[in-house]
Amino acid sequence: MLAKRMEQVASSPTLQVGLEAARLRRTGVEVIDFGAGEPDFTTPEDAKVAARAAIDANFTKYTANAGIDELKAAIANRYRVDYGVEYPAQQVIVTAGGKQALYNTSMALFGPGDEVVTHSPGWPSITEQIKLAGAQAVSVRTQAADGFRILPETIVSALTARTKGVILNSPGNPTGAVMPESDLAIIADEAASRGIWVVLDLCYERLIYEEIPHNLPKILNDRMPERTVLTGSMSKTYAMTGWRCGWVIGPAPVVAACGAIQSHTTSNVCSISQRAALGALGGAQDCVQEMLEEYRSRRDQAAEWFTADARIRLVKPNGAFYFFPDISGLLSPGGISTSAEFAQELLQQAHVAVTPGEAFGAPGFLRISYATSLEQLREGIRRLLEFINTSDRIPRLKPRPAL
Template structure:
């Protein structure tokens, strides 16, 4: 039987595929170090777990409203006011089954056949697929030549001049770890202002920012663009709640209402118990997140040091998230492998280190390393890759 065109062109997430390969090798007894993870390795904090248990005792086992429980939407609205400096009413909030689901709902609500969606490279791998499912055109905008981790405001502005329905931004960035400054965001928004496009800001890593830097949202930089700005975040990364699947979005009431209608006809409201747990998470003081952030920063430093000892790699120190974005083009050339994809396959098979090629994120010649794993394993991975490079490079 023939599949719909929207499904025929989709491929499984390469990050999940490589993680599955690493898991299979480990099951065979191989000492694989997995640096593909897109989730914290910490347990969900106990107060959040207890909130879920209490929710079950209180009978929160029925459907919730399609947009989420009212008190959770109120807490999310207050969170956006505090952290994004964004004036938000609870009616302008949608709670979804993870930030990924919120983004998908919004793209379906905003994008129609032929609409151009601007996606700076490197990008989180699901953005283009979501756009294609909606019938839109994913316009991949090259990064700055001087720093391939960061969006190029001039290139984005030129792309917007050719027409744009939505601009997707992600800061802190998956995969690059770049954190955009207010000045960078301002330059980008000036470039797209005349296009009238929606600004969809993915801020799921907002609390994982290092070295005393501060996360800044487009909603804060340009409050005058409030009626076309939508911010997405969630509890997955900062609260170690990836499996609970709670994300949320805030934006203009008409856009949120449209996304809510789509959600109501697909998944209905998110898991009721998980929503109660998420409410408890948002009630925790931000100081409770500091310990995990400190550990991630130490891991970042350990991994950057280890990768710095691998011949022919060029890594950039990330300002946020938990990924190191590494230029492997020199190593690829010296080893004769057929690109970053083949390099990652070789590393997995021969060094038993699992990584994610940059092609998954629109950037050939780069590799993403996750440091959501303990420091000892990160140092071991670096030593393995160093030994491999010394053997394989010409």
């Protein structure tokens, strides 16, 4: 009945958790939601003021399909200031979030017969979009023991004669891993020598907690500007997920191809959202730092709470706003046997929504978003620990032997 391509594509599992939590809430249950992949902060005032002004000025019609010139220039300027990379505004296209930026890019660059190397645990849309483009996704596994670092040699050894591109996400969802410049340099040198595209998903670029040199755009630009594509978004940095505003920056033919795809699918990003994005980019940037500091203190505090049970093995994330603990020590063949089942029971019994690792290609893990208040984190983690201690389907923690 459906098109053949649908045999391969699944709908977004990360959005599913939110739906299930919302369904429970509608029945009157007080759910703590750690599933959300979005900031709990409000959109900055500068964006809201600009949006209201756009409505009042009747700026409510189609815009150029690649976006309004002022916004493209503001995005290019941000990358100039933040990373020292030079792009003219014509090499920027405004998209409906980072998701459409990555989708347009995959559709523009990849097709049947191509392999595209990426990494797992990773954001599921990247592999699904590669498949939608008709290409084959090749995922390189990162390990908790390495802090989920994307080891450059693993990427390099996954390259074949059919590899057309590499898509990297840093800081990473769901792991929070931040790619050091030196690792990307190794991948870029190899990609440049083979003429392979490198697409960088920088959606969480302003959410980095540690001093890890992260001028990834410059690393690529210095080595292979003609094969570099950068995607970014207003969503996480400015708490603007609902406005749907992101971008692709890259060589002119790629940006033109993304524009052609967009011209036949969604046309332009909502005119009001574009003005809002312009307002946020041109406004005071203190809010970005304030949000980062708040996420940092939540991360540090909540990581401490998880230490109550050593079977929750947590790597403290360096970026983004997710914990990605290994909970395989809580699973057993006779009890709760998978992280998907764990997440299901946790939601039904303790009313805490988390995303199982299966959604990111990593069974045995959970993604717990800390883009929620400290009070919610405290209560949600309390419920989670209580669930672990009281469920008769989870082995009891063995008492420490007496000395």
